[in-house]
Amino acid sequence: MTPTIKELLNTPHGREVVVKGWVRTKRGNKNVAFIALNDGSTINNIQIVADPSAFDEEILKKITTGACIRVTGDLVESQGSGQAVEVQAKEIEIYGEADPEKYPLQKKGHTMEYLRTIAHLRPRTNTFGAVLRIRNAMAFAIHKYFNEHGFVYLNTPLITESDCEGAGEMFQVTTLDLENLPRTESGAIDYSEDFFGKQTSLTVSGQLEGELGAMALGKIYTFGPTFRAENSNTPRHLAEFWMIEPEMAFYDVQDNMDLAEDFIKTLVRYALENCADDLAFLNKMIDPELISRLEGVVKTDFVRLTYTEGMKILMESGEKFEFPVYWGVDLQSEHERYLVEKYFKKPVILTDYPKDIKAFYMKQNEDGKTVRGMDVLFPKIGEIIGGSERESDYGKLMTRINELGMSTTNLEWYLDTRRYGSCPHSGFGLGFERLLLFVTGMANIRDVIPFPRTPKNAEF
Numbered sequence: 424m425t426p427t428i429k430e431l432l433n434t435p436h437g438r439e440v441v442v443k444g445w446v447r448t449k450r451g452n453k454n455v456a457f458i459a460l461n462d463g464s465t466i467n468n469i470q471i472v473a474d475p476s477a478f479d480e481e482i483l484k485k486i487t488t489g490a491c492i493r494v495t496g497d498l499v500e501s502q503g504s505g506q507a508v509e510v511q512a513k514e515i516e517i518y519g520e521a522d523p524e525k526y527p528l529q530k531k532g533h534t535m536e537y538l539r540t541i542a543h544l545r546p547r548t549n550t551f552g553a554v555l556r557i558r559n560a561m562a563f564a565i566h567k568y569f570n571e572h573g574f575v576y577l578n579t580p581l582i583t584e585s586d587c588e589g590a591g592e593m594f595q596v597t598t599l600d601l602e603n604l605p606r607t608e609s610g611a612i613d614y615s616e617d618f619f620g621k622q623t624s625l626t627v628s629g630q631l632e633g634e635l636g637a638m639a640l641g642k643i644y645t646f647g648p649t650f651r652a653e654n655s656n657t658p659r660h661l662a663e664f665w666m667i668e669p670e671m672a673f674y675d676v677q678d679n680m681d682l683a684e685d686f687i688k689t690l691v692r693y694a695l696e697n698c699a700d701d702l703a704f705l706n707k708m709i710d711p712e713l714i715s716r717l718e719g720v721v722k723t724d725f726v727r728l729t730y731t732e733g734m735k736i737l738m739e740s741g742e743k744f745e746f747p748v749y750w751g752v753d754l755q756s757e758h759e760r761y762l763v764e765k766y767f768k769k770p771v772i773l774t775d776y777p778k779d780i781k782a783f784y785m786k787q788n789e790d791g792k793t794v795r796g797m798d799v800l801f802p803k804i805g806e807i808i809g810g811s812e813r814e815s816d817y818g819k820l821m822t823r824i825n826e827l828g829m830s831t832t833n834l835e836w837y838l839d840t841r842r843y844g845s846c847p848h849s850g851f852g853l854g855f856e857r858l859l860l861f862v863t864g865m866a867n868i869r870d871v872i873p874f875p876r877t878p879k880n881a882e883f
């Protein structure tokens with residue numbers, strides 16, 4: 424196995440090596456050529472130095488930005504500044520050319536919008552390389568965290584009959600012939616002919632199944648794709664995103680908040696410790712406050728505040744919001760960001776929301792008006808986590824279900840958890856891409872996932 428450039432840059436010089444990668448730039452003159460080579464293992468390039476007289480002119484001509492090459496040479500202490508080691512090329516093989524007239528990533532400084540149109544090539548840019556390596560590191564850190572804290576990784580289904588409280592609009596899954604739909608006698612679509620014999624959709628949340636897991640295994644988490652036919656074109660919503668949903672038996676809402684805070688701080692700390700080069704790059708090129716913001720979150724205690732207190736602050740703020748503020752209304756991102764960025768200047772966990780703006784399964788408070796929900800609000804992002812203690816009392820849960828006029832046809836399995844061995848329990852959902860927006864400093868959620876799915880866009 425050839426060592427990666429990341430490995431080579433950290434090994435002692437003075438020996439022959441083989442390097443493979445994509446050409447970022449080539450510069451030089453008649454006497455010397457400098458090739459910056461990158462293989463994706465690190466944001467840093469390795470410098471290849473070649474004496475043009477020692478190579479076939481045809482080969483040198485093919486070494487252009489984007490081309491893939493293999494170099495054999497001596498790893499030596501660099502004569503120039505900017506890098507500790509470089510490779511004095513002895514042999515160069517061209518794996519794949521990249522026509523300079525056509526290769527779309529010629530010059531630097533493309534807009535994010537343009538790069539989205541070439542999402543198949545953008546991982547080769549410094550920015551997307553950094554983002555995707557951080558995405559990988561965060562996925563690993565999430566599994567590591569839960570593994571070290573006694574959680575069981577539970578895979579919940581992606582195709583489902585249940586709509587999880589209407590957390591979002593759903594994408595229907597069907598094999599019916601849309602040109603020629605089977606009908607019942609009354610004229611309705613006959614789903615008994617569909618693949619599952621029922622109407623099914625892609626999941627908007629694994630929570631309900633997660634609760635079943637928690638009431639058998641104690642502490643579980645899911646980490647998988649989630650689909651919402653969100654017709655909102657915002658920088659914080661995707662139609663396909665990844666969600667992390669821990670669910671814990673015997674946790675009340677306080678335990679839930681403690682976990683959420685510790686979890687997210689641990690992840691950010693992991694990024695600071697393990698993604699230093701990529702973060703330094705993003706801090707320089709994308710967001711000059713990135714690293715200080717990350718360090719801030721690790722150090723500070725999150726503010727904990729009830730919805731009612733938060734609403735009071737908003738109403739007395741004197742700020743002109745686009746959406747009005749009054750008790751009972753759901754918070755918009757502008758409100759969340761006011762509390763976090765202007766008022767407290769730190770992350771806020773907002774609790775005890777009006778029951779009418781939250782899902783049926785949240786534990787009801789004594790006041791009859793609010794529920795034990797908890798949303799974690801972050802600078803630049805707004806809501807990053809949504810969670811709650813769950814209503815564990817069968818009677819109270821059924822009363823709420825009836826109040827909302829919900830059907831229990833597809834929920835009997837869920838209600839069994841409250842019928843048999845019910846217990847206090849809590850959980851939350853963290854949007855993986857929202858976390859990545861925060862950790863990378865990128866401004867748009869389309870730019871922290873390799874191939875974003877949004878309204879009218881499913882290319883690649």
Ligand code: ATP
Nearest residue numbers: 590653659660661664806807808809852853854857
């Ligand atoms: P929002 O109000 O921002 O739409 P939500 O209340 O619909 O969020 P939940 O249903 O509580 O969110 O989902 C849990 C978490 O999943 C959210 O805190 C967020 O991090 C993430 N999330 C929700 N919808 C999306 C989406 N469309 N794209 C990316 N992440 C999302």
Ligand code: MN
Nearest residue numbers: 590591651653
């Ligand atoms: Mn939503």
